[in-house]
Amino acid sequence: MATATVRAQRRTVALRRAFAPIAEARGFARWMLFAGAAITLMFVILAAFAPLLSPYAFDQYQANGHRFAQLARPGHGHILGTTVQSTDVLARIVYGAQTELEVVGLALAFGLAVGVPLGLVSGYFGGILDRGSVFFMDAMFAFPPLLLAIIIAFLLGSSVSSGVLVAAIAITIVYVPQYFRVVRNHVISVREEQYVEAARALGAKPFTILRRYVFFNVVQNVPVIATLNAADAVLTLTALGFIGYGVQPTQGAEWGYDVSRAVTDVASGIWWTGLFPGLAIVLLVSGLTLLGEGLNETINPVLRRRAIRQVDFDAPSFDAGAEFYEA
Amino acid sequence: MSASAETLVSVRGLKTYYSIRGSFLDRLVGRTGAAVRAVDDISLDLRKGEVLGLVGESGSGKTTLGRTILGLVPATSGTVEFEGKDITKLSEHDLRELRRRMQIVFQDPHASLNPAMTIAQAVGHPLQIHGLAQDKEQVRARVAEVLDRVGLSPVEQFMDKYPSDLSGGQKQRAVIARAIILNPVLLVADEPVSMLDMSVRAKILELMLALKRDFDLTYLYVTHDLATAKFFCDRIAIMYLGRIVEIGPSEAIYEDPKHPYTQALLRAIPEPDPRRTIPRDLPRGEVPDAAKPPLGCHFRPRCPRAFEVCGWEARDLKELLERRWAEMGEEGFDAERAAVGPAESLNEPATTAKLHGHGGASGADLAGLLEKARTGDPDDPFWTGVKRIASENGALEVDWFDPVDPRLLPAGPVEVECHLYDEAALAEAAERRGARIP
Numbered sequence: 001m002a003t004a005t006v007r008a009q010r011r012t013v014a015l016r017r018a019f020a021p022i023a024e025a026r027g028f029a030r031w032m033l034f035a036g037a038a039i040t041l042m043f044v045i046l047a048a049f050a051p052l053l054s055p056y057a058f059d060q061y062q063a064n065g066h067r068f069a070q071l072a073r074p075g076h077g078h079i080l081g082t083t084v085q086s087t088d089v090l091a092r093i094v095y096g097a098q099t100e101l102e103v104v105g106l107a108l109a110f111g112l113a114v115g116v117p118l119g120l121v122s123g124y125f126g127g128i129l130d131r132g133s134v135f136f137m138d139a140m141f142a143f144p145p146l147l148l149a150i151i152i153a154f155l156l157g158s159s160v161s162s163g164v165l166v167a168a169i170a171i172t173i174v175y176v177p178q179y180f181r182v183v184r185n186h187v188i189s190v191r192e193e194q195y196v197e198a199a200r201a202l203g204a205k206p207f208t209i210l211r212r213y214v215f216f217n218v219v220q221n222v223p224v225i226a227t228l229n230a231a232d233a234v235l236t237l238t239a240l241g242f243i244g245y246g247v248q249p250t251q252g253a254e255w256g257y258d259v260s261r262a263v264t265d266v267a268s269g270i271w272w273t274g275l276f277p278g279l280a281i282v283l284l285v286s287g288l289t290l291l292g293e294g295l296n297e298t299i300n301p302v303l304r305r306r307a308i309r310q311v312d313f314d315a316p317s318f319d320a321g322a323e324f325y326e327a
Numbered sequence: 328m329s330a331s332a333e334t335l336v337s338v339r340g341l342k343t344y345y346s347i348r349g350s351f352l353d354r355l356v357g358r359t360g361a362a363v364r365a366v367d368d369i370s371l372d373l374r375k376g377e378v379l380g381l382v383g384e385s386g387s388g389k390t391t392l393g394r395t396i397l398g399l400v401p402a403t404s405g406t407v408e409f410e411g412k413d414i415t416k417l418s419e420h421d422l423r424e425l426r427r428r429m430q431i432v433f434q435d436p437h438a439s440l441n442p443a444m445t446i447a448q449a450v451g452h453p454l455q456i457h458g459l460a461q462d463k464e465q466v467r468a469r470v471a472e473v474l475d476r477v478g479l480s481p482v483e484q485f486m487d488k489y490p491s492d493l494s495g496g497q498k499q500r501a502v503i504a505r506a507i508i509l510n511p512v513l514l515v516a517d518e519p520v521s522m523l524d525m526s527v528r529a530k531i532l533e534l535m536l537a538l539k540r541d542f543d544l545t546y547l548y549v550t551h552d553l554a555t556a557k558f559f560c561d562r563i564a565i566m567y568l569g570r571i572v573e574i575g576p577s578e579a580i581y582e583d584p585k586h587p588y589t590q591a592l593l594r595a596i597p598e599p600d601p602r603r604t605i606p607r608d609l610p611r612g613e614v615p616d617a618a619k620p621p622l623g624c625h626f627r628p629r630c631p632r633a634f635e636v637c638g639w640e641a642r643d644l645k646e647l648l649e650r651r652w653a654e655m656g657e658e659g660f661d662a663e664r665a666a667v668g669p670a671e672s673l674n675e676p677a678t679t680a681k682l683h684g685h686g687g688a689s690g691a692d693l694a695g696l697l698e699k700a701r702t703g704d705p706d707d708p709f710w711t712g713v714k715r716i717a718s719e720n721g722a723l724e725v726d727w728f729d730p731v732d733p734r735l736l737p738a739g740p741v742e743v744e745c746h747l748y749d750e751a752a753l754a755e756a757a758e759r760r761g762a763r764i765p
Contacts, residue, residue: 010487013487014445017489193438194433194435194438194439195438195439195440195441195442197399197433198431198433198439198440198502198505199441199452200399201397201399201426201430201431202426202430202452202453202456202505202509203422203423203424203426203427203453203456203457204423204452204456205423205456208456212441212444212452213441213443213444216441216443216444217441217442217443
């Protein structure tokens with residue numbers, strides 16, 4: 001029957017409503033949002049199709065029985081040159097995108113999965129649970145993020161074999177307090193809204209209230225902090241790699257590790273081994289930051305500027321109206 | 328409606344106190360702060376099928392009373408019997424079951440609908456909460472029925488709208504639809520029209536009356552607006568500072584208000600005819616702090632007709648002095664203010680106060696000061712409550728009569744909580760008048 005189409009229509013309406021702020025974004029916010037999305041999308045494509053786009057594998061140092069030249073200048077055969085280990089710089093950047101996005105994606109998923117429910121429950125029920133978790137999270141804030149990540153990576157390094165997973169967990173633990181904080185504080189203000197008391201008066205159970213009445217009014221901020229945190233997480237991951245606690249060189253290409261290897265090259269005028277991975281880091285971080293700030297400006301009602309269209313009095317329909325009134 | 332109608336809700340000795348958080352130090356040592364007495368010993372019966380109005384100023388506790396009756400706010404003591412069950416003793420789980428039978432419509436329609444739910448979802452959610460519908464189509468059918476009943480038609484035009492797309496009146500209709508979809512017997516309406524435009528108010532009230540007839544509802548109508556209460560209610564309870572001061576049939580209260588507070592409230596209703604002026608000797612001062620209510624009758628500090636037994640106390644002396652000083656010249660004020668000093672003993676509820684003279688003033692000087700105040704305004708009801716003024720060892724001692732708590736007593740068709748209608752209190756007052764030391 002037609003009910004299926006009606007339901008589909010309803011879903012489209014709901015979706016359009018959810019994305020309305022983005023469609024309505026104008027000016028600088030719109031520019032930031034789209035520039036950020038384009039840059040991020042570029043890296044996602046690089047990561048997804050790395051085997052197709054990259055000329056060589058990330059740890060490949062020979063082809064057809066010939067060993068690549070060490071520290072070859074950008075140009076013939078190697079567009080961005082080679083490193084001291086004879087690997088191709090371009091290949092390492094393309095596969096590096098894969099590593100970065102895998103780790104950051106995992107860290108975001110873990111962080112949201114832990115931080116958001118904890119913030120919801122802690123903020124809504126309050127009491128001892130809330131006090132305890134706020135105290136614990138505040139204590140985590142007191143550590144410098146990188147130090148915390150290093151400690152976690154160091155502790156997990158011996159028991160977890162996957163470097164990507166170790167780095168992701170380390171970064172998760174750094175960012176969980178932020179999600180927790182934002183969600184919990186927002187829940188505390190939403191909890192006092194009249195529609196929450198109304199839901200209680202209807203006889204809804206606490207978890208129903210959390211799910212149907214609190215959650216949807218709280219999650220709006222999460223995409224913004226998640227995206228901004230992703231940018232920050234890239235920096236943390238590359239810093240871990242730079243120090244040598246991140247993804248190990250045998251497990252994947254990692255820009256931070258490449259930069260650390262290139263430090264000694266710079267003095268002898270070899271610029272390409274350091275510049276290109278460094279640029280990749282800067283570009284991905286800027287892309288994610290633009291995306292996050294753009295989202296913030298479009299979603300946050302305090303900052304949001306909506307398009308106001310001027311009424312065009314010369315439009316033909318208005319002339320017709322004028323004639324109507326004159327008659 | 329007959330007086331013998333079945334009682335739906337029976338409230339006995341209900342108290343709802345909100346504790347105030349003390350200072351940081353208080354919390355460290357585990358001392359509990361004071362309590363705001365939002366509802367202070369109230370008893371009333373709500374009969375099946377009637378509309379009972381709870382009328383009072385902001386801060387009178389009317390909203391808290393409504394919420395306590397629904398179990399949304401825990402009662403401090405007393406009982407609320409709803410259909411034979413004492414809801415103050417029920418667990419949250421058992422209360423949830425009972426919520427099918429009692430619903431609430433809030434004051435602010437803009438805040439009482441979840442902005443993330445469509446009208447159909449919001450109105451239909453109670454059915455899902457209580458498992459009263461098999462599938463979504465059944466919920467939608469029932470929602471359509473109810474929305475049509477509250478006048479949100481054509482229904483299809485409203486069902487998939489979000490609250491932000493609706494006007495205030497339309498939202499309040501949706502809120503009412505959500506409240507009646509479970510077929511409740513009791514509906515607490517907490518100022519349901521005060522946030523709406525004048526043009527919409529009457530329509531919403533008429534809708535509520537029509538729903539009451541159709542669904543056999545009983546209303547507890549909480550409002551500060553005497554004009555709509557007159558139109559809407561069968562019986563009215565006037566509340567002041569957590570107490571019911573007068574309760575009775577609406578006509579009786581409007582025609583012959585007994586309590587001085589009710590009289591003042593009725594005088595405060597704006598008169599639409601600009602050529603007519605009515606005397607408006609409105610009560611002086613503000614509603615007192617509900618954490619430290621006045622001794623005796625709560626309305627006494629503002630009451631023009633208060634007398635010996637109403638519970639005069641130290642804080643009234645301070646108010647009296649402040650009123651006096653406000654009317655004085657600067658020189659006189661400076662001299663008297665210096666003589667009285669900070670007078671901290673006048674900040675606590677007590678029937679005896681000791682005032683030490685400051686700046687070289689003796690107890691006799693202070694007594695002289697009071698005497699001047701008295702000759703300045705001998706008719707102030709404050710002086711009826713003073714039992715003794717004496718100066719001892721450089722200090723002034725003032726004693727007041729012990730307070731007598733007013734009781735809710737029948738007076739004609741209404742019940743009123745005022746000593747003016749209490750024979751025993753009047754006799755006691757006459758006795759005290761004789762015993763007073765001038």
